[in-house]
Amino acid sequence: MIEMVDVKKTYPNGVIALNGVSIKIEPGEFVYLVGQSGAGKSTFIKLIFREEVATSGEIRVNGKDLVKMKWREVPMLRREIGVVYQDFKLLPKLTVYENVAFALEVVEESPRQIRSRVMDVLEQVGLKNKARFIPDELSGGEQQRVAIARAIANYPKLLIADEPTGNLDPETSWEIMRILEEINASGTTIIMATHSKEIVNTIRRRVIAVEDGLIVRDQYRGDYGYEA
Ligand SMILES: Nc1ncnc2c1ncn2[C@@H]1O[C@H](COP(=O)(O)OP(=O)(O)OP(=O)(O)O)[C@@H](O)[C@H]1O
Ligand SMILES: [Mg+2]
Numbered sequence: 117m118i119e120m121v122d123v124k125k126t127y128p129n130g131v132i133a134l135n136g137v138s139i140k141i142e143p144g145e146f147v148y149l150v151g152q153s154g155a156g157k158s159t160f161i162k163l164i165f166r167e168e169v170a171t172s173g174e175i176r177v178n179g180k181d182l183v184k185m186k187w188r189e190v191p192m193l194r195r196e197i198g199v200v201y202q203d204f205k206l207l208p209k210l211t212v213y214e215n216v217a218f219a220l221e222v223v224e225e226s227p228r229q230i231r232s233r234v235m236d237v238l239e240q241v242g243l244k245n246k247a248r249f250i251p252d253e254l255s256g257g258e259q260q261r262v263a264i265a266r267a268i269a270n271y272p273k274l275l276i277a278d279e280p281t282g283n284l285d286p287e288t289s290w291e292i293m294r295i296l297e298e299i300n301a302s303g304t305t306i307i308m309a310t311h312s313k314e315i316v317n318t319i320r321r322r323v324i325a326v327e328d329g330l331i332v333r334d335q336y337r338g339d340y341g342y343e344a
Contacts (some may be wrong), residue, residue: 117141117177118140118175119176120137120138120140120163120174122138123172123173123174124136124137124170124329125159125163125168125170125171126171133156133159133329134170135328135330136329137326139324139331142305143305145306146296146300146322147308147322147324148309148310148321148323148324148338149161149308149310150311150316150324151325153311155327155328157278161278163175163182164307165177166182170182177193177274178193178197178273178274195270196272196274197273197274197275198267198268198270198276199275200278200280201263202278202282204256204259204263205263206262206263206266207251208250208251209250211247211248211249211250212243212249212250212251212262213234213247216234216265216269217234219269220270234265234269237265237266237269240265241264246258256283256288257285257288260280260281260284260288260292264292264295272304273305274305275296275300275304275305275306276306276307276308278308279309279310280292281315282310282311289312289315293319297319312340313343316339316340317339321338322336323335323339323340323341
């Protein structure tokens with residue numbers, strides 16, 4: 117599903133964010149990315165959906181070679197990947213329904229398919245009753261659930277979450293984790309960057325630890341391994 121071979125990423129200002137990363141992630145896995153601030157977690161994530169391009173090395177995602185990929189092929193890659201951010205990134209003037217529908221309209225579904233799929237994913241995240249609300253009228257946890265609904269609307273094989281609980285209180289974070297676990301149980305691969313020692317040590321999954329642009333640990337059912 118994801119394979120990286122000796123991947124390096126140097127930003128234009130000269131910062132080496134990844135310094136030779138090799139990893140394989142299989143379909144259906146749930147992977148935590150942990151490590152200190154600045155370690156390279158977000159960079160790793162951005163390379164997977166080609167928000168950033170590797171400086172050297174090989175990256176394959178869903179059978180596609182991201183090094184050889186042309187810019188016009190990038191939208192096809194991104195259709196197969198859902199992305200969730202710490203700060204939700206919802207469109208503030210659109211309703212919950214419209215925020216999710218937007219993700220489907222860009223892939224040219226029929227209006228009827230869109231309506232039924234939007235209501236299905238909103239039900240999955242427990243927000244069917246708030247379809248007409250706008251993001252400002254929702255709690256942080258609810259906004260993140262909308263972002264997750266949007267991310268999964270197009271049946272992605274892979275869901276990437278960069279600190280999805282970073283702005284949420286502990287109780288709300290557990291709700292988000294329960295939803296992510298359900299999505300993973302239905303077969304979607306999940307990669308989640310996190311600073312939450314509690315979550316990583318409670319819901320035991322594969323842990324990939326990054327330090328100074330290198331993978332320093334890769335452990336099934338691993339623990340957080342840092343002092344929070
Ligand atoms: N667009 C950019 N231009 C230049 N340097 C960058 C850019 N994005 C990240 N960096 C640098 O690359 C390194 C890795 O950053 P990255 O965002 O991947 O870390 P991170 O592990 O996600 O950190 P955090 O836990 O704080 O989110 C850092 O030194 C950072 O300053
Ligand atoms: Mg980051």
